[in-house]
Amino acid sequence: MERREFFASLLAGGTAGMSVDLILFPLDTVKTRLQSPHGFSKSGGFRGIYAGVPSTAIGSFPNAAAFFVTYETMKCLLHSKSSPYLSPVVHMTAASVGEVVACLIRVPSEVVKQRAQVSPASTTYQVFAMTLRQEGIRGLYRGYKSTVLREIPFSLVQFPLWEFLKDLWSWKKGRSLDSWQSAVCGAFAGGFAAAVTTPLDVAKTRIMLAKAGSTTAEGNVLLALTDVWKTQGFTGLFAGVVPRMTAISLGGFIFLGAYDKVRRLLL
Template sequence: MERPGFTASLVAGGVAGVAVDLILFPLDTIKTRLQSPQGFNKAGGFRGIYAGVPSAAIGSFPNAAAFFITYEYVKWFLHTDSSSYLMPVKHMLAASAGEVVACLIRVPSEVVKQRAQVSASSRTFQIFSNILYTEGIQGLYRGYKSTVLREIPFSLVQFPMWESLKALWSWRQDHVVDCWQSAVCGAFAGGFAAAVTTPLDVAKTRITLAKAGSSTASGNVLSALHGVWRTQGLSGLFAGVFPRTAAIGLGGFIFLGAYEQTRSLLLELGRASP
């Protein structure tokens, strides 16, 4: 069983992560402010939509690299025949493992970023220092469980759908999909997964932004969802669904397309080198 290019996966994943996070940052800010407990306008409205971008820029590369190297390794480790009915299960397990590892890097970056997004007057480093001073390291990992509980269902939908759409397109045209075709499949898979997991994203945002010591800050996802349902109903649970779906659909196009393109290029360069 041949080992895949793990170095190529690491670098390609990192490049793809940085590209999508920086390009789509304004949509992410709007989504976060729509989901914040104080409401869109009080959270900043359309002002300062790049607040928190340093945190995203620092966390993007290692976060995406960690996800893809884990994803590719687990796919390799759980090797099955490409025609096997177990292929979707393999992709689900690989994506879930990738999310658990990536969230160790993603969550601190997300906590700082989201607090900066709803408090545009504060500097990113100031917010980071304040979290460490008032809440310690556990403050940076507030919402870890809720983030994992959001990302795993998201990946359970997105990655098997992405792989299945690529396989179907390959079968229809009788050759492996091009990078742009993989990107289109990623856009459909990402947009659909984003829409159906929006309530979990709302819960994660509320937990991340809650005041230290409050019941919401404890990280109970069901409690956070119940609180939103009780005060805002279905519209509250799906707050930000349109910018989230648009951002992640477009993000799926950029992220998975850039990943495939960069990985293919690196593997070709590796084969060409003596």
């Protein structure tokens, strides 16, 4: 990847990520509280809907930038060594590697954000300081494995579907798509991926919010899913699916549309 493309991906990805995370933060708070083991009302209900937003504001730009720089770099490397028929596999692989890298930044931000969302009486800094004091750096990375296990399947669905929908629409129109059309493809791809990966998102939330020292806090995704299934059944596994789909559909529209637009402008 050329230097110009590298910086275009970095700035476009960071800008798109920060925009969507801040715009859709209230929906994310509602989703987190619906998934909380304490229940929606006890976790704050509709009060303090922006609790934890400083953590998102700090982590969003570098997280999204890291993802897209890795994604575009891997696409360039893999496309040069594979046939056009393997494009979906290239997109899946590039997205998966991108998520592993981005989660190194995303998880600490997510841990602090989600704990602040279900404890609106505490400030983001207080939640951060308490996590460090009680659990150390490892506490900030609690749920890394479950986040990666959520994000990789999500990306395996979202990005190949986004690229496929763009190619299909472009082929039918006989020209390259406008940024808003790329955004519409992103909305459909994001919403579908969000729906099918909601149980993994529930498991990730439970692990991040679990009391230190509990079995759930150890990070076993299967154990967390089994516990949710036993206590709440099918509805528990898909808790928060509507706000999650809504947020990610809107997010896919803004995120992938803004990324496409900013990257084109920079290039």
